[in-house]
Amino acid sequence: MAQPASRTREVCALLADGSTVRLREACPDDRERVLRLYEEMSADNLRRRFFAVSRRSGEQAANRLCAPPRPGHRTLVALQGDQLIGVAEYEAVDEPASAEIALAVADDFHHRGVGTLLLEHLVHMARANGVEVFTADVLADNHLIQKVFADLGLRVTRQYDGTTVRGTIRLAPDERYLSAVDLRGRSADIASMQPLLRPRSIAVIGAGTRPGSVGRAILHNLREAHFEGRLHAVNPHAHAVLRIPAYPSVTDLPQPPDLAVLAVPAAVVPETAARCGRAGVGALVVVTSGLDAGQSAELSAACRHWGMRLVGPNCLGIANTEEPVRMNATFAVTRPLPGTAGVAVQSGGVGIALLDGLSRLGIGVSSFVSLGDKRDVSSNDLLQWWECDGRTELALLHLESFGDPRAFSRTARRVARRMPLLTVDAGRSDAGRRAAAS
Known part of the structure; x- marks a missing residue:
C-alpha cells in the first residue's frame, strides 16, 4: 500500500x-x-x-x-x-x-x-x-x-x-x-548559525509593557547593548514598548527579522513559531518554559518545516558582544563583557551565575548561548561556530546531556587543538539533575 x-x-x-x-x-x-x-x-x-x-x-x-x-x-x-x-x-x-x-x-x-x-x-x-x-x-x-x-x-x-x-x-x-x-x-x-548570532534584525515577541516581564527585560537589554541592527517589539496591545515600535504580529513587521525571540505563554509557542516560519523568520530563541511534550514536539516540527534554527525552549537567551553586532538577547541582569570566551550552558541559573562570575574576574565573552532544552542548537553547533568565528580563544561548556556523544567527542578534539576547552558535565546523579533543573 x-x-x-x-x-x-x-x-x-x-x-x-x-x-x-x-x-x-x-x-x-x-x-x-x-x-x-x-x-x-x-x-x-x-x-x-x-x-x-x-x-x-x-x-x-x-x-x-x-x-x-x-x-x-x-x-x-x-x-x-x-x-x-x-x-x-x-x-x-x-x-x-x-x-x-x-x-x-x-x-x-x-x-x-x-x-x-x-x-x-x-x-x-x-x-x-x-x-x-x-x-x-x-x-x-x-x-x-x-x-x-x-x-x-x-x-x-x-x-x-x-x-x-x-x-x-x-x-x-x-x-x-x-x-x-x-x-x-x-x-x-x-x-545556519548566522541569523542566530549575527542577526541584522531582531523582533522580541511578547515584549510587555509591565516592568519586570521577561520579554520587556530582553528588549531593554538589546537596547542598552546598542544592538546594531533593526529592533522591533511584537505586542498586539501597544504601539511602542520602551520607545521601540511595536506591531500586533510578526506578519505585520516591515520586513521578516533574521531572529525572533519568543517570550509568550507556553500554550501559544507552537503557533507563534509557525507564524514566524510563514513570515520568513530565519531563527528562533524561545525563552518560554513549561512546554509539555506535545507543545515541544509541535515547536520542533514548525522549525523543521520552515527551516528555522532554534535555541531553547526554557532558556536564558543568547548574546554576541562583537562590535558589528552588540547583541544581548538575554533577560540576565549582568551584561556580558566583550572578550574572547565562548560560553554555553543548559541551565539558565548556571548561566546567570557564570556571567556574573566572569564579569567579576574581568573575563570577557565572545558569545553566550543558553541552550535550555536543546531541541535543536547544541554544544556541537557552538563549538563549530567558535572554531571559525575569528574571535573566540576559549570555550566554556556547562552541559547536562549530550545528544550525540561521539560527534561531540570528535568536534571537541578538533577544536581543542586550536583553543582551551573546559566542559562540565553536570547532573550525573539524581540529586545533581534536580539541582541543575532548578
Missing part, C-alpha cells in the same frame, strides 16, 4: 547557505508537486534535464518518480517549507550493482547545494541496497550537473560522445569523500 507523504520519515539537513531542508523518499502524494517543479523550470533547464524542451517529459517523469516503490528504484525529494525544491532518483536497469541516476532542482535553488545533498543521501541509500556504481548521461554543456558530480568527492570518470557525456561514479567511500562530506556539513552548520 502506498505510504502517505505525512507518514514518510523525513530527515532534516542543511544547505550550503545554512537554510534547512527536509529529505525523504517520494510517494504518490508528491506527484503534483514534482510536476509543478518541472512545469516551473526554464526552457533551458528542461532541455538540460530531458535533452529536449518537453513538458510531456516532465509529466512522465513525475509519474515514474512518484510511483509506489519497486525493486531497484528509489526516489528522494527535498522540501523547504511547503515547496518541493529538488528530486533525485536511481534505478538499477541491467545489473543490481549499477544504477542510472537523474537529478532536478528548482530554478530558484541552484548553487545552494540542493543537488549535492540529494546525491549524498541517495549514495547512502544505494550503498545500503548493494549498488556500487552510479551512471548518468548528461549534455556536454550541462556544466552545473558535472560540477555537482565532481564536488561530491567520489571517484568520477567521464566518457564523451559528441554532445553528451556519460559519467560513472564509484560509490565506495574513501577519505576524500568523507572529508568532503564533513567539510560541507561544517560549512553549512556555521552558515
Whole structure:
C-alpha cells in the first residue's frame, strides 16, 4: 500500500547557505508537486534535464518518480517549507550493482547545494541496497550537473560522445569523500548559525509593557547593548514598548527579522513559531518554559518545516558582544563583557551565575548561548561556530546531556587543538539533575 507523504520519515539537513531542508523518499502524494517543479523550470533547464524542451517529459517523469516503490528504484525529494525544491532518483536497469541516476532542482535553488545533498543521501541509500556504481548521461554543456558530480568527492570518470557525456561514479567511500562530506556539513552548520548570532534584525515577541516581564527585560537589554541592527517589539496591545515600535504580529513587521525571540505563554509557542516560519523568520530563541511534550514536539516540527534554527525552549537567551553586532538577547541582569570566551550552558541559573562570575574576574565573552532544552542548537553547533568565528580563544561548556556523544567527542578534539576547552558535565546523579533543573 502506498505510504502517505505525512507518514514518510523525513530527515532534516542543511544547505550550503545554512537554510534547512527536509529529505525523504517520494510517494504518490508528491506527484503534483514534482510536476509543478518541472512545469516551473526554464526552457533551458528542461532541455538540460530531458535533452529536449518537453513538458510531456516532465509529466512522465513525475509519474515514474512518484510511483509506489519497486525493486531497484528509489526516489528522494527535498522540501523547504511547503515547496518541493529538488528530486533525485536511481534505478538499477541491467545489473543490481549499477544504477542510472537523474537529478532536478528548482530554478530558484541552484548553487545552494540542493543537488549535492540529494546525491549524498541517495549514495547512502544505494550503498545500503548493494549498488556500487552510479551512471548518468548528461549534455556536454550541462556544466552545473558535472560540477555537482565532481564536488561530491567520489571517484568520477567521464566518457564523451559528441554532445553528451556519460559519467560513472564509484560509490565506495574513501577519505576524500568523507572529508568532503564533513567539510560541507561544517560549512553549512556555521552558515545556519548566522541569523542566530549575527542577526541584522531582531523582533522580541511578547515584549510587555509591565516592568519586570521577561520579554520587556530582553528588549531593554538589546537596547542598552546598542544592538546594531533593526529592533522591533511584537505586542498586539501597544504601539511602542520602551520607545521601540511595536506591531500586533510578526506578519505585520516591515520586513521578516533574521531572529525572533519568543517570550509568550507556553500554550501559544507552537503557533507563534509557525507564524514566524510563514513570515520568513530565519531563527528562533524561545525563552518560554513549561512546554509539555506535545507543545515541544509541535515547536520542533514548525522549525523543521520552515527551516528555522532554534535555541531553547526554557532558556536564558543568547548574546554576541562583537562590535558589528552588540547583541544581548538575554533577560540576565549582568551584561556580558566583550572578550574572547565562548560560553554555553543548559541551565539558565548556571548561566546567570557564570556571567556574573566572569564579569567579576574581568573575563570577557565572545558569545553566550543558553541552550535550555536543546531541541535543536547544541554544544556541537557552538563549538563549530567558535572554531571559525575569528574571535573566540576559549570555550566554556556547562552541559547536562549530550545528544550525540561521539560527534561531540570528535568536534571537541578538533577544536581543542586550536583553543582551551573546559566542559562540565553536570547532573550525573539524581540529586545533581534536580539541582541543575532548578
